[in-house]
Amino acid sequence: MTPEEEKIVRARQKSRALVVALMLGAFVLLIYGISIAKIAGGS
Amino acid sequence: MATTVAPQTILPADWRDFLALTKPSVMRLVVFTGLCGLLVAPGGINPVLGFTAILCIALAAGASGALNQWYESDIDALMKRTQKRPLPAGRMDRQSALHFGVGLSFFSVLLMGFATNWFAAAMLAGSILFYVMIYTVWLKPRTPQNIVIGGAAGAFPPLIGWIAATGHVSLLPVLLFLIIFLWTPPHFWALALWVRLDYAAAGIPMLPVVAGEPVTRRQIFLYSLPMAAAAVAPWPLGLAGALYGITAILLSAWFVYLAARVGARTSAEGDGMKPEKRLFAFSILYLFLLFGILVVDHWMMP
Numbered sequence: 001m002t003p004e005e006e007k008i009v010r011a012r013q014k015s016r017a018l019v020v021a022l023m024l025g026a027f028v029l030l031i032y033g034i035s036i037a038k039i040a041g042g043s
Numbered sequence: 044m045a046t047t048v049a050p051q052t053i054l055p056a057d058w059r060d061f062l063a064l065t066k067p068s069v070m071r072l073v074v075f076t077g078l079c080g081l082l083v084a085p086g087g088i089n090p091v092l093g094f095t096a097i098l099c100i101a102l103a104a105g106a107s108g109a110l111n112q113w114y115e116s117d118i119d120a121l122m123k124r125t126q127k128r129p130l131p132a133g134r135m136d137r138q139s140a141l142h143f144g145v146g147l148s149f150f151s152v153l154l155m156g157f158a159t160n161w162f163a164a165a166m167l168a169g170s171i172l173f174y175v176m177i178y179t180v181w182l183k184p185r186t187p188q189n190i191v192i193g194g195a196a197g198a199f200p201p202l203i204g205w206i207a208a209t210g211h212v213s214l215l216p217v218l219l220f221l222i223i224f225l226w227t228p229p230h231f232w233a234l235a236l237w238v239r240l241d242y243a244a245a246g247i248p249m250l251p252v253v254a255g256e257p258v259t260r261r262q263i264f265l266y267s268l269p270m271a272a273a274a275v276a277p278w279p280l281g282l283a284g285a286l287y288g289i290t291a292i293l294l295s296a297w298f299v300y301l302a303a304r305v306g307a308r309t310s311a312e313g314d315g316m317k318p319e320k321r322l323f324a325f326s327i328l329y330l331f332l333l334f335g336i337l338v339v340d341h342w343m344m345p
Contacts, residue, residue: 008054
């Protein structure tokens with residue numbers, strides 16, 4: 001891999017990690033919301 | 044369909060390419076019709092669970108799109124319309140696309156099951172399998188009626204939305220399914236009439252390529268008639284009010300008129316294909332309006 005390619009790979013890995021982190025955060029919130037809804041609904 | 048076009052090294056794909064793999068433009072209609080199915084269902088659903096159900100439908104549609112592109116990357120490389128997709132353009136390796144598609148499928152189905160009910164989850168799994176196995180792998184490369192079968196896959200969202208909210212099926216969601224199912228052939232063949240050279244190049248047996256233009260035009264018109272009947276049916280059956288009924292009649296009449304114009308015409312050399320483009324553009328508006336009014340009508344009904 002050339003240094004330029006390595007740079008591109010690092011940038012992509014970083015942005016991918018960021019997107020995954022955001023989605024995991026959203027998923028945690030969603031599961032919380034679902035739990036509350038299920039408990040409130042009594043099921 | 045193994046491809047051997049992969050360049051020596053493909054760098055890890057950008058996250059935007061994973062997003063592109065889910066066909067976001069197709070997802071819009073899927074989310075909208077699914078949401079309408081959910082909203083007109085009786086009883087009402089907790090907003091968080093309703094949101095989750097729609098999210099699952101969208102994710103499953105994205106998974107189907109990814110698996111479809113994984114399987115068809117060699118065909119996509121041959122068509123101008125699809126050449127720039129992540130796989131044929133060489134921005135992503137095929138294995139990443141496969142893992143992404145399979146992972147997203149399992150995730151969406153399991154989340155649907157836990158958040159709503161397992162009937163809806165089973166239907167969601169069925170719709171993914173139907174789109175990938177029956178449509179993409181089996182029928183699309185084999186029969187010029189492929190788009191009719193593919194239309195069934197696209198018709199699942201309102202049905203699944205309804206089942207997510209109620210846990211059972213009744214007549215109205217089946218009619219919504221039928222509307223989209225019958226709408227797809229005229230919608231798609233109108234497009235196919237002017238991009239058919241692309242399909243011919245890729246060896247996909249689209250109706251205009253295999254059966255010729257006159258047959259396609261006739262079929263566009265013929266499908267628009269039962270589609271209009273299905274669209275109006277909820278009113279006389281007492282499943283929707285007059286607001287929906289009258290709107291459906293007007294919209295469907297215009298749709299049939301445009302389809303009839305496409306059906307009666309023969310294109311000449313250097314033809315701009317204007318009636319076909321008009322029908323295609325209106326068909327999208329038609330579905331959005333029809334389903335939107337159905338929801339409004341439902342809220343206004345006593």
